[in-house]
Amino acid sequence: QQQVRQSPQSLTVWEGETAILNCSYEDSTFNYFPWYQQFPGEGPALLISISSVSDKKEDGRFTIFFNKREKKLSLHITDSQPGDSATYFCAASDRGSALGRLHFGAGTQLIVIP
Amino acid sequence: AQTIHQWPVAEIKAVGSPLSLGCTIKGKSSPNLYWYWQATGGTLQQLFYSITVGQVESVVQLNLSASRPKDDQFILSTEKLLLSHSGFYLCAWSPDWGAQDTQYFGPGTRLLVL
Numbered sequence: 001q002q003q004v005r006q007s008p009q010s011l012t013v014w015e016g017e018t019a020i021l022n023c024s025y026e027d028s029t030f031n032y033f034p035w036y037q038q039f040p041g042e043g044p045a046l047l048i049s050i051s052s053v054s055d056k057k058e059d060g061r062f063t064i065f066f067n068k069r070e071k072k073l074s075l076h077i078t079d080s081q082p083g084d085s086a087t088y089f090c091a092a093s094d095r096g097s098a099l100g101r102l103h104f105g106a107g108t109q110l111i112v113i114p
Numbered sequence: 115a116q117t118i119h120q121w122p123v124a125e126i127k128a129v130g131s132p133l134s135l136g137c138t139i140k141g142k143s144s145p146n147l148y149w150y151w152q153a154t155g156g157t158l159q160q161l162f163y164s165i166t167v168g169q170v171e172s173v174v175q176l177n178l179s180a181s182r183p184k185d186d187q188f189i190l191s192t193e194k195l196l197l198s199h200s201g202f203y204l205c206a207w208s209p210d211w212g213a214q215d216t217q218y219f220g221p222g223t224r225l226l227v228l
Contacts, residue, residue, distance in 0.1 A: 049216070
């Protein structure tokens with residue numbers, strides 16, 4: 001069973017627009033949600049993260065909105081730039097568990113057209 | 115600052131041949147270490163994790179094995195490669211306490227099995 005789901009699979013926006021990437025999860029014990037950004041041929045880089053005690057986390061042009069009741073979250077990228085073109089992975093874990101295993105979604109490929 | 119190095123950068127190997135991939139972490143003592151596999155265009159699948167020297171736990175084996183011979187070194191290997199082993203192998207580390215699920219990835223090793 002897929003623990004973390006992402007949509008859309010691919011998203012194309014114009015430069016300057018806001019890109020919205022969606023994520024949902026199954027396990028209600030999940031309480032930590034990092035987003036990773038991956039460029040082709042590189043390892044994923046931690047972009048921004050949120051814990052379940054917050055409903056919003058902002059870092060520059062990147063904002064996570066979190067809805068615990070619906071088990072959904074979204075990553076908003078405002079003023080999208082061509083350099084933001086990458087694959088974005090939503091992940092989830094239960095920080096109460098021994099090791100904190102990360103469960104990754106399938107990713108959203110973002111393309112920003114100049 | 116912590117740095118993570120993976121070797122080799124890329125490999126082309128024949129089916130049935132052995133494989134050894136390496137990962138080294140510098141600037142962090144006693145990290146948790148992880149191996150992930152990523153199919154082309156796919157999500158990240160955790161394979162192994164290690165919390166200390168000489169101790170490795172399997173998450174998904176895929177006919178691979180892992181070892182941690184030193185505090186800063188993690189090795190992924192197999193004696194007999196399969197076509198299905200092709201993909202992108204990523205090593206990651208996290209702090210040994212606290213935010214264990216905040217994982218930082220290396221640059222990866224691209225493997226093609228023919």
